[in-house]
Amino acid sequence: MTIGCFQKKKVYEKSVLEIKKELKNKRNQNTNGLSVSMLPKREQILIRHIHHMTNKSNKNNVTRTQAYFDFYVQHPEIHWALLGHMVSRNGGWSMTDLKGDLLSRLLSEKEQKNFYLFLERGNWLIFQDVYPQLLLYQYSVKMNRNLFHLLPFLNVSIFMEVIWNHFWEHDDRYLLAIATIINEQSYLEQRVVHHPHFKETALDTLGFKLYDFLRFNHVIFPYYPHGKTEKKPALIGDTLHHFGSLHERIMLGKRLYTILFQQQASVLRNVLRWANKHPHTGSRADYWGDLFHSVNESVPGTVYRRRTKHCTRRKGAPRIYSPPLKYAWKNVNHSPAETGDWFNDLHVIDYFVDEEKNTGGEIYEKYCKAMEKIELAIIAKKAIFLRQE
Template sequence: MGLEIFKKKWENFKQSKIQPLYSIKKELIKRSKDRAKRRLDITDLSPKDRTLIHHIQEQTREKNRNNITRTMAYYHYYCRHPEVHWAFLGHMVSRNGGWNMTDLKGDLLSRLLTEKEQQNYFNFLERGNWLIFQDVFPQFLLYEESVKRQTKLFYLLPFFHVSVFMETIWNHFWDSRDCYLLAIALVINEQSYLEQRVIQNPFYQETVLQTIEFKLQDLLSLNQIIFPCEQKDEKSFEKAPLLIGQTLHHFASLHERILLGKRLYALLFHRSEVLQSVSQWAAKHVHTGSRKDYWPHLFNNVNESVPGSAYQQRIEHCKLRPGARRLYSPALVHVWNDMEHEEAEKGDWFKDWRVLYYLVNQNENVDGEITHAYCKTLEKIERAIMAQEKIFPLKS
């Protein structure tokens, strides 16, 4: 069990570092018992609270139309509340989700996957992206309203079906202003929230995870999360952004996904110069879903390929080979329609207080170098396409 590792580290930490987590544990257990006994009835609330709930639901629905709207909603919220670090982390990870979605219709993966596989995988990505937003954005808006009113409103979180874990954490954050703890708690919450609803969902197990799992890991770059960094040369001319990021090796593991979230947080927020360079890039580039957003020297949102022609290798050492056309990476709105979602499954994921072990700050130094690995992935996909075209054509 991955949690056992953190249990040992918990026990080895000095009392001064983990004391806040003991108080959270006590409060979390108490709130869990209270919520189990509580009867939720919106008619028991004041008219002002009922109006607020309706307003937050409408705002969340409006911003949750597609990957573009939700990704930019995270960014604009972070600009208003930079103390909520997860909003920027979520923005950057959601950008990656959009790039993965458009990859399915781009120059490379559309040659390897059938139309049905493309649709199934898009549904999988979109459902996860949608579920996270509809869970976390009401939390953000309720915190924002709490700030405006200068009073805690987190007693309303159960009416949005938010876990008792986050109700406890938001109340703690209001008093402590511990930005790290809130961010990692949100990482734990969102990944745990997805576990039964998406990762362990029999439908997605059958249509995605079990049928094309090898493609997810080796071909789709689902395991590589990249953050572009704004950079300039010595003459202050803009250069193609440097890429930093992390690789996930076991996507189906909740433990590994939480650890990835912690590493990505450390990569963004432990060094001010990194946060500044990624923030500067994000401010200058509205999210479209096209990888042209960060590397226009390799990608274009206009298809430059000759229809029906055999694929020829185009990329070598992160550059186009002489005479090669850029890779087609479309804007999301041009290749995927907005999706109608079924209502999110009810139920609180929180069962074991030991998830608090993940909140221990280990102050790890994360190496974010990923450019070489990412470019090697692109080259590997190209070789797979050429091999497939020689051996057997893709059948839809």
């Protein structure tokens, strides 16, 4: 380790210790009974405006995903906004997969709807928690004044109040991004992952276990290698194992952040180039139009035959139907988010310093094999059904 790296690590460790100390102080403060009416009039107006803007963009996965991207374009120093945008694209693809050519043949209509509501609730919850934070930062920059004392009035964890204050002073972009990953995944833990309703209708079902077994749970980032936009985009990304594990989800987020922002400068540049050229629709045709199509090209009632070989369409085979979100699912009217602050354990700050093995983002082979496994499962299911007849 060079002297420069050693000094940088010492400074970083000092920052983490400062955050830990501030979190201890904040944890002892009672935030119960806070009311927006306690604030000065201009701050009340700002809170109402932030709620309005958040609700406006929280209609569905497409509007959320676009809002993240628009924010990142304006504030590229907030790395999580781009990471959130790319991961949210994957959330949208997972939603429309349920109505596409593949999973719709393996899952019942009830299972499809239950899985969609599970994915949609998580997507909605994250947005209504994180987007007000982003807007408050935007107004802090615009007014050249730290406004993060308003975060508790937006029902944001004291964990993020400490982190945003630290970012405002030190501009530590990595630490803010990792903290946001920790916050959002921890926020989902009791509200979705361990919520009795979603455990019963999604996570503990045979359909979800099949989905996990088939490994169709990759997070992919399309990008243009060498910046050549006329060619089929390449894929980079990672795989989520054990969705029910908070630790696994946080570590996946850290690996995805590394892929986007710490691996090669060209990756970030070329992912951005692809994202800017392809607005999110929810259809996988957004990135591979030669393999997926937003219109169903199959003849109704025909027996499914394999269409892919190593992520290439077999000669004469129709493209895999992958509908845009607006044709797959209707918007959902959500019940209000459950109240309460998830933060109760100082050990979560260990994620700032925990080292995670860099996978390099190699995902293409795994992704192709996952599609082939799903096709084989469809054919096997049909064969069993025919034998039973």
